[in-house]
Amino acid sequence: MNISKKMKAVVLTGHGGLDKLEYRVDYPTPEPDSNEVLIKVAACGLNNTDVNTRSGWYSKAVSDATTGDAYTTVDGNDPTWGGAPLTFPRIQGADVCGTVVVAGANADQSLIGKRVITDNWLRDWNDPDNKNSTGYFGSECNGGYAEYATIDYRNVGVVNSDLSDAELATFSCSYTTAEGMLSRANVKPGDSVLITGASGGVGSALLQLAKRRGATVVGLSAEHKHAELKKLGAHALISRDPASLKEALELAINKAAVSVVADVVGGPMFPQLIDCLERGGRYTCSGAIAGPIVDLDLRTLYLHDLTFTGSTVIPTNIFGDLIGYIEKKEIKPVLAATYPLMELAKAQQAFIDKQQCGNIVVTM
Numbered sequence: 001m002n003i004s005k006k007m008k009a010v011v012l013t014g015h016g017g018l019d020k021l022e023y024r025v026d027y028p029t030p031e032p033d034s035n036e037v038l039i040k041v042a043a044c045g046l047n048n049t050d051v052n053t054r055s056g057w058y059s060k061a062v063s064d065a066t067t068g069d070a071y072t073t074v075d076g077n078d079p080t081w082g083g084a085p086l087t088f089p090r091i092q093g094a095d096v097c098g099t100v101v102v103a104g105a106n107a108d109q110s111l112i113g114k115r116v117i118t119d120n121w122l123r124d125w126n127d128p129d130n131k132n133s134t135g136y137f138g139s140e141c142n143g144g145y146a147e148y149a150t151i152d153y154r155n156v157g158v159v160n161s162d163l164s165d166a167e168l169a170t171f172s173c174s175y176t177t178a179e180g181m182l183s184r185a186n187v188k189p190g191d192s193v194l195i196t197g198a199s200g201g202v203g204s205a206l207l208q209l210a211k212r213r214g215a216t217v218v219g220l221s222a223e224h225k226h227a228e229l230k231k232l233g234a235h236a237l238i239s240r241d242p243a244s245l246k247e248a249l250e251l252a253i254n255k256a257a258v259s260v261v262a263d264v265v266g267g268p269m270f271p272q273l274i275d276c277l278e279r280g281g282r283y284t285c286s287g288a289i290a291g292p293i294v295d296l297d298l299r300t301l302y303l304h305d306l307t308f309t310g311s312t313v314i315p316t317n318i319f320g321d322l323i324g325y326i327e328k329k330e331i332k333p334v335l336a337a338t339y340p341l342m343e344l345a346k347a348q349q350a351f352i353d354k355q356q357c358g359n360i361v362v363t364m
């Protein structure tokens with residue numbers, strides 16, 4: 001295959017606003033190392049790590065809700081998910097769907113020509129379960145907002161599916177994150193799971209994956225999105241800011257408490273979320289889009305025998321499991337819109353505005 005030495009890409013040139021995303025037509029095409037493959041990218045899904053990394057929201061100096069705006073308080077020393085500084089220029093984008101066109105000398109040659117999606121957790125493959133030696137595709141190395149991307153061959157999965165490239169690019173980050181949360185909370189048949197941000201990428205994944213596990217699923221979301229979430233199988237839906245969450249639950253599922261809260265929103269709602277857990281209930285969290293600093297009454301935690309789990313780096317089996325769910329059609333993609341690569345900044349603004357259900361994807 002004839003691969004041009006230069007490619008189109010959107011590069012992040014520093015922390016700040018959307019103007020830090022620059023579209024280039026002459027960016028060097030990457031060459032795979034011996035353990036890597038070169039993917040011709042067809043589509044790449046957006047996610048909040050791109051937004052939070054660009055703006056510097058992960059910095060301990062920031063305590064606001066995610067707005068996508070630049071922060072003046074970020075000093076560049078701790079603005080990434082892992083707490084380390086970022087080097088620029090950086091190509092972001094973790095959720096690639098594309099075709100493997102080159103495989104390095106030690107990589108699996110049978111991948112060439114196959115349509116794959118990427119697992120965003122970069123690992124030390126001599127010690128893959130070691131969470132301390134992980135990186136995020138599109139953060140600690142270049143990702144998929146480009147015509148070509150390189151990644152370790154153990155970070156791609158072949159998907160046999162009639163879904164489009166853009167649909168397949170909605171899954172990886174959101175669904176592996178959601179499945180990681182549900183695994184940490186050991187969600188099983190008989191559980192009732194309350195999901196915040198249920199219309200979002202992770203929220204709509206939580207909804208489908210908790211239902212897949214046999215749980216009763218209640219979503220919190222802006223009301224104009226309820227009809228679409230109902231189609232995904234939510235048993236009940238509650239508006240984003242109910243005056244009393246317990247009363248809203250009572251009306252929705254005939255009981256004022258749930259066994260699990262799966263939260264990606266946090267912020268001012270947090271005390272109400274914790275108050276509606278049953279004795280022995282489990283709270284699992286992967287995000288804090290409404291604000292990372294919350295009020296916790298420790299008496300509720302210990303007197304109600306609650307368990308709290310955080311979830312980011314997922315066990316290695318989850319990516320392969322996810323591909324199985326896609327191939328068996330146990331989960332559906334929720335693709336809200338596609339934009340061409342050169343309009344990534346516009347796509348990210350729409351992603352931040354949150355009028356959509358599910359995810360937004362750029363295509364090449």
Ligand SMILES: NC(=O)c1ccc[n+]([C@@H]2O[C@H](COP(=O)([O-])OP(=O)(O)OC[C@H]3O[C@@H](n4cnc5c(N)ncnc54)[C@H](OP(=O)(O)O)[C@@H]3O)[C@@H](O)[C@H]2O)c1
Nearest residue numbers: 048177197199200201202221222264286287288289290312
């Ligand atoms: N730890 C990880 O590995 C990981 C991976 C992926 C994502 N995350 C984090 O998880 C969070 C959600 O990610 P996502 O991709 O699902 O986001 P998303 O697609 O942007 O969806 C978030 C949803 O939360 C709701 N929401 C937004 N702002 C809110 C606010 N101020 N108060 C209440 N609800 C609000 C919105 O739903 P409604 O409009 O329907 O209310 C929105 O659709 C983010 O903080 C992200 O950084 C973490």
